[in-house]
Amino acid sequence: MRLRGSARLTLPDGTGADRVAETLRGTRCTVELASDFRSVAWRKLLQNAAAGLMALTGRRAGMFARADIAELTRVYLRECLRVARAEGAQLEEDVPEEILAGFRASPADLSTSILTDREAGRALEWDIRNGVVSRLGRVHGIPTPTSDVVTALLAATSDGPR
Known part of the structure; x- marks a missing residue:
């Protein structure tokens, strides 16, 4: 390596x-x-899930400065947080806001691996970063409407048909 x-x-x-x-x-x-590795891993998963929005838009971190994108990110991350807690993660209520603040404080041209993969025409790791939230939400009886939409769009972006 x-x-x-x-x-x-x-x-x-x-x-x-x-x-x-x-x-x-x-x-x-x-x-x-x-x-408490479970909580650490879920916090990182929430961050990666939100980064999926960058792959969908083809935009870098500067997009999180938009009020509409910030609110969408909050809604999405709160949904992800409910699933994470159902899975045993001990995450505070302010984690979604912290993750959003991290994106907003980043350089506007900051990219992520999922966006880089999209730009390079590679398959996206949408299932382990986003799809897992929808699947586990169903297991726990937690509605995941935002996650379901994001996941479907990422799957179509990654897998086609083109």
Whole structure:
């Protein structure tokens, strides 16, 4: 693996992750061990889900400055948060606003991997970033109307037909 800058890797504590941390000690990859990995992973999933909106619009982070996009992002992330909590994630009510604030504070030309994949004509990882919210929402009886629309549009954007 080639790492061009620094990176942070978060792993679940107590699963042998200390061996990974020791292996990467002294490299540009910092390993953090999380006792509540489920919550850490779900928070990252919420961020990735919101980034799917960038792939749908073909726009970079500057789009989150728009009031309409900001409100759509809030609605979507609140929906995702309900599913995350049903799955056992311990996330605060303000997580959606924090994620949106992060996008809004980013450079306007900031991209994400899903947008980069779309621009390059590659298949999108929509199912593990967005589709999972709809599927798990159904499992828990949680309506996910925004997620259902975003997922369908990302699937069509990724898979065609063209």
